[in-house]
Amino acid sequence: MSEALATLLNRMSQSDYLDLFLWPCIIIALCIEIRFLRETKAILPLFLYTVATFLFYIISYIPVFRRQASTDFFFEGLNISFALIEYSLFYFYFKRVLSSIFTKVFMPYFIIPFTLTIAIYYYRGIFISDADIIVKKIPDFFISLELLLLAIPCFIYYYELLKMKRMTNLTANPSFWIVTGLLFYSITIIPFFIISRELQHSKETLYRAAYALHYILFGFLFLAITRAILCKKPLTT
Amino acid sequence: MQKTPDDIIIFLLVTTSIILVMAGFVITIVLLYRKKQISYQKDIDHIKTEYEKAILNTQLEIQEQTFRNISKEIHDNIGMSLTLAKLNLNMLKPDGNEYVSQKIDSSVDLISKAINDLTDISKSLNSDFIAEYGLINALEQEIGKVRNTGFYTVRFEIDGETTFMNSQKELIIFRIVQEALNNILKHAQADAIHIRLSYHSNGIYLDISDNGKGFPGEEGADVIDKRKGSGLINMKNRALMLGGTWNIETSANGTIIKLTVPY
Numbered sequence: 001m002s003e004a005l006a007t008l009l010n011r012m013s014q015s016d017y018l019d020l021f022l023w024p025c026i027i028i029a030l031c032i033e034i035r036f037l038r039e040t041k042a043i044l045p046l047f048l049y050t051v052a053t054f055l056f057y058i059i060s061y062i063p064v065f066r067r068q069a070s071t072d073f074f075f076e077g078l079n080i081s082f083a084l085i086e087y088s089l090f091y092f093y094f095k096r097v098l099s100s101i102f103t104k105v106f107m108p109y110f111i112i113p114f115t116l117t118i119a120i121y122y123y124r125g126i127f128i129s130d131a132d133i134i135v136k137k138i139p140d141f142f143i144s145l146e147l148l149l150l151a152i153p154c155f156i157y158y159y160e161l162l163k164m165k166r167m168t169n170l171t172a173n174p175s176f177w178i179v180t181g182l183l184f185y186s187i188t189i190i191p192f193f194i195i196s197r198e199l200q201h202s203k204e205t206l207y208r209a210a211y212a213l214h215y216i217l218f219g220f221l222f223l224a225i226t227r228a229i230l231c232k233k234p235l236t237t
Numbered sequence: 238m239q240k241t242p243d244d245i246i247i248f249l250l251v252t253t254s255i256i257l258v259m260a261g262f263v264i265t266i267v268l269l270y271r272k273k274q275i276s277y278q279k280d281i282d283h284i285k286t287e288y289e290k291a292i293l294n295t296q297l298e299i300q301e302q303t304f305r306n307i308s309k310e311i312h313d314n315i316g317m318s319l320t321l322a323k324l325n326l327n328m329l330k331p332d333g334n335e336y337v338s339q340k341i342d343s344s345v346d347l348i349s350k351a352i353n354d355l356t357d358i359s360k361s362l363n364s365d366f367i368a369e370y371g372l373i374n375a376l377e378q379e380i381g382k383v384r385n386t387g388f389y390t391v392r393f394e395i396d397g398e399t400t401f402m403n404s405q406k407e408l409i410i411f412r413i414v415q416e417a418l419n420n421i422l423k424h425a426q427a428d429a430i431h432i433r434l435s436y437h438s439n440g441i442y443l444d445i446s447d448n449g450k451g452f453p454g455e456e457g458a459d460v461i462d463k464r465k466g467s468g469l470i471n472m473k474n475r476a477l478m479l480g481g482t483w484n485i486e487t488s489a490n491g492t493i494i495k496l497t498v499p500y
């Protein structure tokens with residue numbers, strides 16, 4: 001029991017105990033989504049995203065998936081798999097909300113190379129045993145690109161919002177909250193993912209600070225999703 | 238691992254800068270959207286006002302056409318019939334029968350009065366009268382009718398240099414005064430009416446006041462809000478259609494209607 005608690009505390013210390021902030025955000029979002037899922041089917045991608053995040057963080061408490069030098073391969077594998085799920089679900093969300101060609105035509109094509117990359121990652125890590133090399137090369141680039149690709153439709157959303165002739169109350173517009181939350185999260189966290197590998201091994205304090213920031217922004221994304229669902233309006237521009 | 242405070246500061250600075258830039262970006266979007274929203278709302282209000290004006294204009298045209306038809310009918314049909322009846326009565330020879338002669342004279346008088354009253358009504362309904370004689374003459378005519386009832390003291394004052402407006406505007410002002418007088422006669426229980434028409438450099442100011450009972454329980458200037466659908470709304474809408482203002486103030490000592498219309 002005391003060992004489990006020590007493991008949990010050790011896991012939480014990696015993010016300066018900001019799990020205590022992130023968890024309530026995810027659980028609140030999940031509860032609200034379950035409450036409104038029957039009434040608004042359109043929130044299904046968001047619900048699945050929250051469920052995926054919930055499961056991802058539950059799994060990340062299992063020691064083998066913890067970020068340590070010896071288990072980086074599984075941890076990063078989980079990370080990029082989650083990134084693909086995140087990208088796919090937000091693609092379905094943006095497909096409904098935006099009318100731009102980027103969303104409808106280009107976004108789905110990135111799912112294929114992402115899936116192939118994950119397949120190559122696992123294949124090489126398991127069968128060719130060059131995990132050390134691919135762990136250094138693939139995940140950070142993968143996640144940074146994924147977040148960058150998610151930031152583009154956010155900017156398109158603002159463009160379409162300003163171009164639109166019909167005007168609504170912005171604070172009662174669910175998409176405004178979701179897109180703003182996602183944009184803040186993705187843009188702010190990209191630098192962290194680009195340099196995280198270097199930080200992790202050379203400047204741990206900085207790495208932990210950045211990781212904590214990642215948790216805060218991620219938590220805010222779920223608060224934004226919760227606020228959006230509470231607008232009780234259709235998910236449109 | 239040695240702590241590196243400088244690196245942390247640099248990282249925090251970079252991250253804070255990104256967050257601030259993003260916050261600035263979102264705030265800019267919100268402000269631009271708000272600006273566009275205000276402009277959009279103005280456009281909507283403008284379209285709405287124009288639409289209401291068009292509706293009101295059409296209503297007034299239909300009303301004027303109806304008045305014109307009634308006026309024509311009175312003049313051409315009823316007036317003609319009464320004139321013929323009067324002529325027939327005048328041609329009757331009672332052969333010294335005093336009673337019959339008296340009855341004929343009395344009937345002729347009644348018919349003459351009916352013809353005169355109908356002519357007045359016909360004139361007040363006919364908008365051509367305004368175009369031909371102008372607002373002041375039309376108002377004097379209307380006020381004359383009220384005076385003729387013998388129940389009211391009507392004071393009509395004109396200030397400033399008379400400026401002629403287009404007949405459509407004058408007609409609408411005339412209809413407002415007609416409606417106001419009609420309300421006084423029907424509801425006010427007044428015995429004195431004061432109409433003041435002032436010509437200013439920027440438009441006309443028209444005050445219509447009476448010493449009646451006002452609108453009991455509805456003192457103040459917000460009586461219009463409590464009486465939706467009444468003739469008051471019609472008067473106000475007509476004034477707004479002319480680009481003017483219309484206000485009503487009521488108390489236990491009477492009511493005053495203030496109208497301003499730009500040239």
